[in-house]
Amino acid sequence: MEYVFHIIIMLNIYVMLTLSANLTIGMANLLTMCQAAFYGIGAYIGTYFLMQFNLPFVVIVALVMLLTGAFSFLVSYASVRLKGDYFVIATMGFQLIVYTILYNWTDVTRGPYGIPGIPGIKLFGLFELSGVYAYLILSLVVMAIVVYLFHHLVSSPFGRVLNAIRADETMVQAMGRNTVLFKSWAFFLSAAVASMAGIIYASYVSYIDPTSFTLDESIFIVSALFIGGIGNTKGPVLGALFVVLLPELLRFVGLPDSIAANLRQIIYGLALILVMYYRPQGLWGKTILK
Secondary structure, eight states: OHHHHHHHHHHHHHHHHHHHHHIIIIITOOOOSOHHHHHHHHHHHHHHHHHHOOOOHHHHHHHHHHHHHHHHHHHHHHHTTSOTHHHHHHHHHHHHHHHHHHHHOHHHHOGGGOEEOOOOOEETTTEEOOSHHHHHHHHHHHHHHHHHHHHHHHTSHHHHHHHHHHHOHHHHHHTTOOHHHHHHHHHHHHHHHHHHHHHHHHHHHSEEOGGGSSHHHHHHHHHHHHHHOSSSSHHHHHHHHHHHHHHHHGGGSOOOTTTHHHHHHHHHHHHHHHHHHHOTTOSSOSOOOO
């Protein structure tokens, strides 16, 4: 049963990551390839606070979200003015820079050796969470709050401006809106939510290293978003369900042990191709990224 709970916890984390990517990609029309960088920054900063300070979970989350958001402003200031492929390359460059720092700054991050023994999250600074059941409840609660907030964000004035930018940025500029500022704030909120997922992940597994926050991880998050559908709340949630649960379900198909791992990857990849071919707008999407 703990295996099932573990999958649900990871699913909750990826729902948050996919929703955070939807804010920039699905709503602001910014195809970012550095979501795993913010995920990793949140995990490492959160680990520092968990190991050095006896602070309540809410305080640590607030600090990590603000600090990670500050990093997002650094990259967004230079990149949101770019268009199309140039923006993608710029965010990919940021992703590679963050990974390189995490891998080589051994005095701080321990590099490839990782950081073991990360303590559990402390609620109200008193009760330290431990075990899969506690993190199951915590991740469910946090994920539900994130889904609720994003659901209302889509229909909020801020969300409507972002959707208008996706549809026609020139028109929004002609109406007197500072589209660069709106994109920068979308980047900030996206990074902040990804960092919150990073804290929960680091504390839950009690060990982190740079290999969990690579470019491949960013591509995985973007794939989940495109599979589910962009521009709404249900699409990212469904996409996270698809990419997290399908590989696990394939473990129970009964494939021969000698070819099981490779064949699962082939079936998984084929499923992704079929979904994107027959539903290019995603399983629950109404629009396609321009």
